[in-house]
Amino acid sequence: MPAGEKEIALMICDRSFDADGSLLYPSIDSSLAGHLGVSHEYMGGVLGDVMLVNGAPWPRLEVFNTRYRLRILNASNARNLELSLEPSPKDGPVLLQIGSDGGLLEKPVPHRSLPIAPAEKFDIIVDFSQYNIGTSITLRNKQATDNGADIMRFDVVRREKDDSSIPEKLSDFERSDPHDAVTTRLFDFSYGPWTGSSLSRFLCSVAEDPAPRSKEACRHDISSSSHNAP
Incomplete structure (x- = not known):
């Protein structure tokens, strides 16, 4: 390449x-x-x-x-x-x-x-x-x-001679089977004003703590019409 x-x-x-x-x-x-x-x-x-x-x-x-x-x-x-x-x-x-x-x-x-x-x-x-x-x-x-x-x-x-090439196959990776998930998590994203507690408390909090190498499925729901919601 x-x-x-x-x-x-x-x-x-x-x-x-x-x-x-x-x-x-x-x-x-x-x-x-x-x-x-x-x-x-x-x-x-x-x-x-x-x-x-x-x-x-x-x-x-x-x-x-x-x-x-x-x-x-x-x-x-x-x-x-x-x-x-x-x-x-x-x-x-x-x-x-x-x-x-x-x-x-x-x-x-x-x-x-x-x-x-x-x-x-x-x-x-x-x-x-x-x-x-x-x-x-x-x-x-x-x-x-x-x-x-x-x-x-x-x-x-x-003009210049081009010795580069693009491989038809770029990488190998293991595809995950959603049926192997042992846990399903729902994340609901919305848009609203910041109303109280400190920003540092929000940034330092941990929402979920899955076990290492565990298989989980995550679903993201966006309940905001704002274009800058996640």
């Missing part, structure tokens, strides 16, 4: 900036000494108006007409991404997923576009040999209609 200079980590996030270039965040108390939280209109999640990749706004990367491995993290506070390339190649997949938060997949999965929620990581292959030299390709967020639509640009500048 592509390696070395053709294996690139991309940390994508959206941020807003004040006139002096400092980060702008709609906190109720910017000193953080008094009342914490954000103003009411941002309770559903704070969206920035500048897209950053590895800390740079709307960057440009020169690439060869070969395969590249892109390790992508959505580091946004609340912005969901649906990544696509424009123009899309005429032949073959736009984005070939080979891994996720859990490591390599069992086999590559092709995507025309790839949804990535905040804090998710994806490992993908992009084959720039499907483009002519001199082509500029924009990595875009299809879900955005504001300044968050364009993320970065790839410029195909030179």
